[in-house]
Amino acid sequence: MEYLTLFISAVIVNNFVLTRFLGLCVFFGVSKNVNASFGMGMAVTAVMTISSILAWLVYNFVLLKFNLTFLTTVVFVLLIASTVQLLEMVIKKHVPTLYNMWGIYLMLIAVNCVVLGVPLLNVESNFTFAKSIVHAMGAGVGFGVAIVLMASLREKLRLADVPKALDGLGVAFILAGMLALSFLGFSGMISL
Amino acid sequence: METALMVLAVMVITGLVFGIVLAYANKKFAVEVNPLIHLVEDVLPKGQCGACGFAGCMAYAEAVVLDANVAPNLCVPGKGPVAEAVGKLTGKSAPAIEPRIAHIRCAGSVENAKAKYQYVGVQDCAAANLLQGGQKSCQYGCLGFGTCVNNCPFGALTMQPNGLPYVDPEKCTGCGKCETVCPKNVIKMLPIDAKVSVNCNSKDRGAVAKKNCSAACLGCGLCKKNCSHDAIIIENGLAVVDYKICIAECDNPTCFAKCPTKAIEAVVKDRYPMGSAANVAGNVAM
Amino acid sequence: MKELWSIFSKGILMENPIFVLALSLCPALAVTSSVTNALTMGLTVMFVITVNNMTISLIRNFVNPKVRLPVYIVSIATIVTVAQLVLQAYFPLLYKALGIYLALVVVFAIILARAEVFASKNNVIRSCCDGLGMGVGFAVAMVIIGAVREVFGSGTFLGYHVLPISYDAPLLLILPAGAFIVIGYLIGGARILVNRIEKSKA
């Protein structure tokens, strides 16, 4: 149950994009069509889960042990960037169908706030191994939900008569604001 | 001191491990791709920002190389220089080798050209053209709904109050987009140093053309007679200038002097006075 | 000198990292609820991007292309860590306020992008100018957003009341939703400004 609330909290109530502003570059960059967004959401979920696992292991068994927590940033970012790069190469070679589905989005998230942010938050909140995984997956799914919604809204707006100055990015931000406003309805639903 | 040593050890080991893994993987999992893609990708900033609308720089590189419709200037952080380099690599740069400018081959303004009916409907030339060829009696003239204006990627066209588009020579790049969207083929690209231009597209017989529009080319051939270089022919009741001859041989064109309808004119840079820039299709009553 | 100035100045408006390029948006929203935080973050990024540009420019010829990205990242991460350590030691309250976003400076697209686009192809001085320009542009944008949100969202500027106490501030501006909307309009405003300037040039 605890895990479930943690998961739901990360997906809806404390959505990473809409309340913590992580992963915005990708959120605004790739949310132009629904299919790409869906792929992106899956890719983020997968990468985030994997990197959270690795980061947790490294942090608890190396950095914490030798009292080197100030190296967290360096090690994590290197770890994630390399893992993603590796993952991309492996998938591209061996599972091309999967690669076409969401592998192409991998490079985009090698260096990305949300993918680095979640492992850092896990560490900061002293989550257990299992909790870290659940949290990371929740964050990924939450990201996916937000970006797919955003993409569908933007697809609709593409056909609208948006003022020229706001067209594109400006209105995307305003949309995100309204999306966040709507998600406020979930606030207070789960308190951890 | 011990901490410092530990730091160094951890960092070096991390570096070594990832270095080896990456280098190894790079060889082991190499996938054959179009080398051009890599060249292009190399030029890109690799911010992986996705601002181009593709999933990262690699994806954009792939798209711009493989898909002819993907423009080379989509990279936002890279801006000009990157666009240029990508364009060069993919051979997509070239906005026309020969400098040219869009030319409206119609002088059938609201006053000059007769209307056939009152059009009510979508304000778009191609849409209006579907209804008996548009609201003008002349089947060949500019309809004046500004489809070209709306489609110009450089904002070089504006609709004048008289119902004809104005081409801003400063802004026109000669890309030819307007030429393709005009349902009447009124717009043609003119060499930038053209000396004269025929401002009519009517293939009607002289009498009919005249009845429909006071500025029509009647195909009378006076200009042809007045051209000392044989650069003009009459084709389907319309004077056609061979610009190769005209530009190369003629210094002082006189062909247009005798034209009864002023359908052929000397090209002056600011031939059209810039009217109020409002998007007015004067001949259209909603 | 003129060239250096143009390298420097383009980052401030015409290629402003936040308003025009729309890169590194996370901090623009997350830490701009007060001007102080925004300014700190802006200065930190300015520092990191400038130093990193110089570093990359220095080492650009020694890096094997196959590990270029990891090396660049290591460089950025090192500089960020240094900044972290310094802030932690001397300005612990600010350090706490910036929280996780400080560490996330590492993955700001603008820093890596400038390294790849500019520093890896230019000499140290030019790279430094570019970094400074981008950094200043970033910081200015952050402060503007911070100012709008703080002044209208809590009636204060840098903690001092600038609007009458009776001003009933809409909290919306402090909340994420408000931040998104404010930035949306600021981006629109910047676009109008950039277009005006481009027009007047042409």
Next chain:
Amino acid sequence: MAVNEESLKMNLLTVSTSPHITSSESIPKIMWSVNAALAPAVIFAAWHFGMPAIITMLVGVVTAVATEYIIQVIRKKEVTINDGSAVLTGLLLAMCLPPSLPWYMTAFGSFLAIAVAKHSMGGLGHNIFNPAHIARAAMMASWPVAMTTWTQMTTSVDVVTSATPLNILKQQGYAKLIETFGDASNMYQAMFLGLRNGSIGETSAVLLILGGIFLIYKGYIKWEMPVLMIGTVGLLTWIFGPSGLFTGDPLFHMLAGGLMIGAFFMATDMVTIPITRKGKIIFAVGAGVLTVLIRLKGGYPEGVCYAILLMNCVTPLIDRFIVPKKFGARR
């Protein structure tokens, strides 16, 4: 020939694409009809809450119309303040607000609804979210205290209380709620007639239903939407009652809060809901489910506004997947 051909030549004939005849429906007609349908509830509110409510409604409408006018002038678009849509937005917003809200908050909200929620997206027909609800959510976030402060009503009814029924339920429980009204049947009666505290326009269920029936009769809204949304709320609140399954008080929940006005006037705002009938049904049920979720589990006592906004977010996806069945598609 007898035909006066000359006169024909003089006036150019009109040519357009078929069809050449259309029905008499128009956007202004729809919008003003909805305004008219709100009229009973508006009049009741003016009597029930007195001057403050009248001022709030006026401020809402005037600000909305003025904002629309200014923006359309700036954007060089045709000014359409006569079509009734800005009036409607202002009025609907005001009806979702506490009666004695400071006027500047109402004005802010009304401005936000028109400028941000509607015209940033391109104006009527292009907005994705219900403007009135976006404004209400924004105001709720901006001034949470003022937005949840309820004043005494002018009508002297025994059951006067300074909190809304849903607030009492959330904070003090069901027993206290019944106690406030005397007994359960008293409570239902008061709530049905609207003799309770709450937002300006949400209290009188019977008048809102009347307005809704008028709109259904005119064919401007589909009966399925309000019925299903209210029905879903009733069903779910009955099932997930306070003391175990099937112990809830569906009638109370159906009458409480902004459900009636939301279901009849907000969830049926055609611009922001799915275009197909099936899509509309999904929207209504979804909104009902979310309303119950927020009411029973969330931090806010009332969830109609957020439920509808959240369903607005999903609308493009619904439209994407729920498409009309094409004739001859069995191939």
Next chain:
Amino acid sequence: MKSFHGGVHPNDSKKYTAAKPIEAAPLPKKVIIPLRQHIGAPVSAIVKKGDAVKKGQLIARSDAFVSGNVHASVSGKVTEIADYPHAVFGTCPSVVIESDGLDEWAEGIPMQRQWEKLNSKDLSAIIREAGIVGMGGATFPTHVKLAPPPDKKIDTFILNGSECEPFLTADYRSMLEYTDRVATGVKITMKALGVNTGYVGIEDNKPDAVKALQSAFEGTQVKVVALPTKYPQGAEKMLIVMLTGREVPSGGLPMDVGVVVQNVGTVIAISDAVTKGIPLIERVLTVSGSAVKEPKNLLMRVGSTFADALSYCGGLNGELVKIISGGPMMGFAQSTVDIPVIKGTSGILFLTKKDVNADKESACIHCGRCVEACPMGLNPSMLSILGERQFYEEAKEEYNLLDCMECGSCVYVCPAKRRIVQYIRYAKAQNAIQAQKEQAKVAI
């Protein structure tokens, strides 16, 4: 009766002419006979300027199978072969004949023929020779419909007596006054097709027509069915699904579900051609609208002009703003009265301001009325928006643009007064241009 999805109930405005018997219009002084009065290959003139022609004489033909012969509709002299305005195509090469006022038949016409003895092939040949095309407006050559490819098994014939377009009463009057010819035409067609099952679909707002045909078909295998009054009941696909329950597949023709549909005017022409040898040179049409003084149902020669019709009907009454060839839902607006009547002209409407829609268009408010009105199950709202924003391909690929039959139901109900049909036509045209370009590319 279960109805088809969608549809609208416009004011039928048939009161102007419903009670008016068909009158033969006076012989025109001059006829303009366009050489394109059908869908398919163009025909070329076989007469030249100055030739004397007789009524019913063949004046233009083509070797192509999908085309329709053209006959002189008056006797007289060919004065010109040139481009003239055309109700559908804008302009079209036409043969102009000046009447000699004698109205003489060409040799061998009329004659008496015992059609019962003819086989299906002969019937088909006679119909082809007579230049008969679909007279409801689509003008598809009739003999092509009667000769389906061998893999299409036709088992049902339907007579379309719905006439769902407002104002028009030509078919209705024909069914009442020419009942026998209609019945004969149906029987001939069924024989030509070799089918035994037949239906006559008539909207239930014309009970006397239903009764008349029911008695005419008494004792045959032809069922006369009263259908609910709803536009576009007369669209082939709607009619077929109502009468047989079969849905014509997307992009398909009625013959794909074993059905052939003919219009009332067409079967009358078939009857005349087969029993009397008279080619298609005249038709019944409705002249109506509030701008015309005496609305009438007229029997008019092909090639007479709208002006002829107007002057016979007493001229104008009130301010004319629109002339429509056909019905108000799917007809074509004209810019002049000098337009010739062609085989497909089912009505000529002269409308005043109060009849027509000239309201300003505004943005779509997604009310969904068009989706509910669309008999084809499309999303007209989206199609119009995509057309407006020039996403033609998307309209075709994802929103079934090409399935639209342009019945206009969506525009009729649209409160935003959007010109959906125009957007759709426009998008279709752009897609066609695109397809042409692509084909050209492949060819290179």
Next chain:
Amino acid sequence: MSDGQHNESNDSIFKIAINLAMACFVSGAIIAGVNFVTADAAAQKAEELKNDAMKALAQEADTFTPVDGKEGWFVAEKDGQMIAYIVPAVSKGYGGSINFLVAVTSDGTVIDYDITSHNETPGLGDKFNQEPFKSQLRGKKAENLKVVKDPSDKEHIQAMTGATISSNAAAEGVKKAVEEVVQLMGGK
């Protein structure tokens, strides 16, 4: 980002790896150096901050000593005389957990408290770290730390308008701390 094959360098895997390792080495050296300089300062600052925080809670005290076996607990003393326990506590609020630092006298009376982290709605729920709400809790004992909605009840805690959940959470967190102190004292 990997540059792939077009650049057919013959660099061995090892050489590439060394390249990265070198970078890491330099990086490590720099970080270690900076850390060496700042570590002490950081630790000192952290200590100061903590003391300041505690001092704000128990203003008269001059020394704070950790309590054995109770993580995060401190005893605030003045001239060697214990005046309060400084106790950390956690409760669940509207937007997640709320962390407290509470100063409690040995007889279980609240001296003061400070909320070190929370995620409540800004401007609404987070008023519990400000006056006048804060002063309501001072001097209260465990049995009085209960939120009521009756304005006339001065014995208990008045809820903040519109933020009942947050009020409850604050009262509950402080109460927990007090109860723990009482338990500790009773245990002695």
